[in-house]
Amino acid sequence: MEASIYQDYNIKNALSDLPFEQRQFKAGDVIFKKGDDNSHFLMLEQGWAFAVQYLDQDLRSIQHVKIPQDHLGYLFPVDAKYSYDVIALTDATVSFYSWHDVSKVVKDSEFAFNTFSLLSHIEKEILHQRIISIGRRTALEKAAHLILEMQTRIERTKGGTEKGFYLPLKQDHMADLLGLSSIHVNRSMNELRRHNYIEYNRSDIRVINYNGLAMMANFDPSYLQFKPDFDEMQLQQQAAE
């Protein structure tokens, strides 16, 4: 299968010539904390990360899951402190660009402006879908929707459909993403497995019945900006198996 036309709209292409510094993080490391200044533009070269806010010591909400080639933190040079922590979920490499350079490119280059507009747009669409999940889907539907969102996002960066994928989210991360207890996440994942929607073992997950999952979760990948016929190609391919 051919890669999405939207694949061109990525941060690397937009910022190709700019200088940056790289830092390595270990799984569990704090990449930045709530209250830190938005002093650089950050891009996650390798590894996974997540953005989290705490209500108190035991109560937290995960706002974003970041995969390789995603940005971390804010997309524009707003004069604000970070409102959330970002933690490395796996070992990770992060590139730091100066806001001065990035703003200049975004304002001067049509392509960079469009890329950053689209990234901001998609990030918001993901939040919209998360709000729908948390507010109005059942636990089973929440889990199904999250799996399909992650599969779709990962496939885009790989540029193709693979059978299974690596999902380093633990069940307690899923819980804090979906507004559930981790025990109920466990019940839901096992029910998806029992009913042959997915195969699942720790961080290895594989969608068996894409159509069934997508129907149940009311999942339409177009909000992730795959090209319009991606969805149908997926469905046809699944149906043929």
Add this chain to the structure above:
Amino acid sequence: MEASIYQDYNIKNALSDLPFEQRQFKAGDVIFKKGDDNSHFLMLEQGWAFAVQYLDQDLRSIQHVKIPQDHLGYLFPVDAKYSYDVIALTDATVSFYSWHDVSKVVKDSEFAFNTFSLLSHIEKEILHQRIISIGRRTALEKAAHLILEMQTRIERTKGGTEKGFYLPLKQDHMADLLGLSSIHVNRSMNELRRHNYIEYNRSDIRVINYNGLAMMANFDPSYLQFKPDFDEMQLQQQAAE
């Protein structure tokens, strides 16, 4: 009380010289629908509106509440269909700008660029707080947080603190914002009233115990980009009463 310094960062100031067309809407009118093209930049001059997505006929999720001087729809000229309907909550006046004009100003004017960056940022912060509410706050806390968010946003456009405010959201709108049933919203609003946190009658609402509400709901107005000391000024003022 003095108006916020952030008051300067508004759409009117950023787009002052641009031509636009205005349209009137009646309460309940559809301003645009899911699937429509993002063909113009829209600004809500007068009245209230909300953005909504449907899972099926009876299940919906409200993504945004828009007050006078907010934008409607997308902040950047992405080549995408709208993912939600926007409905007038009251009679409303909407200005339509051409994307061509708006993008040019945003790229050429430092002030417009900063304004649109900040608006995009604040919109995302509101979504983050909504995710925390829906996922991790109790019904009482959800209602409290929503009231404080709306009060804070309304005060900013008015540039001062007023005693009560007009909140044209019905209880079923609040339910679809907060992921609750409208009956449970009713129970929660009445409990807030019974415990003297608020006075409340249909669309007229007044916060009586700001500190109590803010503490209960874990509400910190800084995500709405009031100036840093706004929170404390508010608290002191309330405490003095």
Add this chain to the structure above:
DNA sequence: ACCAATATTTAACTTAAGTTAAGTTTATCA
């Protein structure tokens, strides 16, 4: 290979919020 720390799984029980089914109050408008 063993130990310790993490993660996952299952069961039994509890609870916050949903649902259904009335009423009552308030707004609209002919």
Add this chain to the structure above:
DNA sequence: TGATAAACTTAACTTAAGTTAAATATTGGT
């Protein structure tokens, strides 16, 4: 101003998801 619809309220009952408490499985470090 009276009829009708929309919004709000309350009570009784149900249910999806939370909680607590084990047990089991996996991973990582020494």
